[in-house]
Amino acid sequence: MDKIRWGVIGCGGIAARRTIPEFKQMVSNAEIVSVMDISADRAKQVAEQFDIPHFCDTEEELLARDIDAVYIATPQNVHASQTIQAAEAGKHILCEKPIAITVEEVARMEDACKKAGVKFMLAWCMRQNVYNKKARELVLSGDLGRIVMGRAQLTCWYPPIPNAWRQDVSISHGGALLDMGTHCLDMLEWIMDAKIVEVTGFQDLLVQKYRTQIEDTSTIVVRFSNGAHGIIDNYFNIPDAAARNSLEIFGTKGSIIAHGTIGQDPTGNMFSITQPDETGYNADQVRDVEANRQEYDFEGVGIYGQMITIFSDCILQDQAPPTNFADGRHSVRLVDAIYKSVAEKRVVQVEE
Ligand SMILES: NC(=O)c1ccc[n+]([C@@H]2O[C@H](COP(=O)([O-])OP(=O)(O)OC[C@H]3O[C@@H](n4cnc5c(N)ncnc54)[C@H](O)[C@@H]3O)[C@@H](O)[C@H]2O)c1
Numbered sequence: 078m079d080k081i082r083w084g085v086i087g088c089g090g091i092a093a094r095r096t097i098p099e100f101k102q103m104v105s106n107a108e109i110v111s112v113m114d115i116s117a118d119r120a121k122q123v124a125e126q127f128d129i130p131h132f133c134d135t136e137e138e139l140l141a142r143d144i145d146a147v148y149i150a151t152p153q154n155v156h157a158s159q160t161i162q163a164a165e166a167g168k169h170i171l172c173e174k175p176i177a178i179t180v181e182e183v184a185r186m187e188d189a190c191k192k193a194g195v196k197f198m199l200a201w202c203m204r205q206n207v208y209n210k211k212a213r214e215l216v217l218s219g220d221l222g223r224i225v226m227g228r229a230q231l232t233c234w235y236p237p238i239p240n241a242w243r244q245d246v247s248i249s250h251g252g253a254l255l256d257m258g259t260h261c262l263d264m265l266e267w268i269m270d271a272k273i274v275e276v277t278g279f280q281d282l283l284v285q286k287y288r289t290q291i292e293d294t295s296t297i298v299v300r301f302s303n304g305a306h307g308i309i310d311n312y313f314n315i316p317d318a319a320a321r322n323s324l325e326i327f328g329t330k331g332s333i334i335a336h337g338t339i340g341q342d343p344t345g346n347m348f349s350i351t352q353p354d355e356t357g358y359n360a361d362q363v364r365d366v367e368a369n370r371q372e373y374d375f376e377g378v379g380i381y382g383q384m385i386t387i388f389s390d391c392i393l394q395d396q397a398p399p400t401n402f403a404d405g406r407h408s409v410r411l412v413d414a415i416y417k418s419v420a421e422k423r424v425v426q427v428e429e
Contacts, residue, residue: 078145078393079393080107081145081389081392082107082108082110082143082144082145083100083109083110083147083148083389084110084111084139084146085109086113086136086147086149086150086159086163087113087114087150088120088150089150089151091150092112092123093123093126093170096150096384096385097123097412098127099290099380099381100177100382101128103382103383104382104385104386104389105384107146107183107386107389107392109127110130110131111130111133111139111144112124112129112132113136114132114134115151116134117134120133121225133226140166140168144168145168145169146169146171146365146388146392147168147170147171148173149163149170149171149172149173150173152174152242152243152249153174153175153177153250153255154247154248154249156182157177157182157183157185158187159417160172160177160189161186163259164189164190164192164195167195168195171197171200171384172180172186172198172200172405173200174199174200175251175259175408175409176199176259176405176408176409178250178409179339179409180406180413183405183406186405188403190402196391196398197398198388198391198399198401199408200381201404202380202383203260204263204264205380205384206338206343206344206345206377207343207377208335208338208344208347209335211347211373211375213260213267213336214285215326216269216351217270220331220351221328221329221330221333221351222328223326223328223329224269224305224326224328225304225305225306225327225329226305226326227269227301227306227325227327228265228307228308228309228325229261229262229263229264229265229307229309229323229324229339230261230309230320230321230339231339231340232257232310232312232320232322233316233320234314235253235285235293235313235314236285237286237287237288245288245289246288246290247289249291252313253291253292253294253295253311254295254297254311254415257413258415259412260339262408262411262412263404263408264298264307265299265307265309266301268326269307271301271305272298272302273302274426274427275424275425275427276299276300276411276418276420276424277297277423277425278297278298278418280292280294280296280416280419281293281294283314285313292313293312293314295312296309317321322336322337322338322339323335323336324347325380328349330352330354331349331351332350333347333349335347335348341381343378343379343380346372347372349370349373350369350370351369352369394399407427408426410427414426
């Protein structure tokens with residue numbers, strides 16, 4: 078086997094806008110042989126658009142085909158049942174975030190994959206952004222000293238849309254935090270190389286008139302296992318052009334300031350400010366920011382295509398995927414702790 082044969086479950090926004098195009102453009106160790114969507118019209122349209130030989134509208138038909146792996150890009154309330162079904166059919170699984178709704182679902186997904194001996198990877202695509210990788214490298218190198226604070230922001234203007242599943246809490250189970258904040262939480266933990274242990278914050282539905290109650294405004298404060306603090310801010314009510322999607326990391330010897338690296342594009346911009354040693358107290362508060370300022374200029378490589386390549390290699394070489402059920406379970410626990418903290422207006426410890 079030199080190429081992994083893939084099926085896609087869910088041919089909506091992220092699959093058709095990012096993952097399938099990048100798959101077709103840049104992946105050499107895999108091919109898409111079938112797409113499935115609950116809407117046969119949608120599956121047909123995507124198959125035709127991307128020259129994919131087969132489409133269908135049931136999991137059973139897709140999973141009965143000669144495929145090795147599936148990419149699950151459906152609403153999160155069906156990630157668990159589709160993962161279990163795919164595992165029972167012997168297929169490896171790359172699953173979109175959020176992994177599932179509850180830790181019980183994650184446990185059932187993990188059991189099914191273990192029993193079937195198939196691999197599972199959680200689609201934390203933003204770990205593939207070249208600037209985010211550099212940020213992690215700078216933190217791990219110690220160049221920033223002891224990290225004391227990290228901030229991650231991801232927003233989008235998201236007005237009411239009839240029948241949008243994200244705006245129906247019985248399907249989405251959350252708003253801006255669950256949809257976008259989960260990426261930010263993972264980004265900060267991964268770059269700062271520490272887990273979040275305590276959370277608190279505010280969430281509101283300030284602007285948008287959704288048909289059910291989900292937050293369009295989420296501002297969360299966290300403490301990491303190493304003592305550092307963090308801010309995760311996510312909004313469905315800021316114009317896209319106005320938002321910066323900021324990533325900011327501060328330590329005792331410097332900082333990283335990035336914009337646009339948390340998002341679907343593989344690019345962004347970033348600079349760091351570092352000094353070799355902690356300096357003495359400067360009562361004048363003079364900030365010589367230019368002396369040790371470094372700009373980074375990297376070429377972005379599609380982050381969704383990279384995930385397909387990485388997971389296909391894991392299957393071909395029988396290696397463990399870089400993101401797994403432990404990451405997914407932790408993510409669900411973080412989200413649970415945040416919603417609990419907001420509801421109860423208090424600081425909540427993240428369960429381990
Ligand atoms: N990693 C990322 O950057 C990223 C970005 C966007 C979305 N996502 C995640 O991807 C998932 C899909 O989001 P989206 O924006 O593409 O949504 P979407 O609504 O644009 O697309 C979802 C598709 O799934 C289909 N569908 C719904 N129920 C189904 C079922 N039971 N079986 C098969 N198909 C079904 C719909 O018809 C639709 O075509 C979500 O979990 C979301 O959080 C991840």
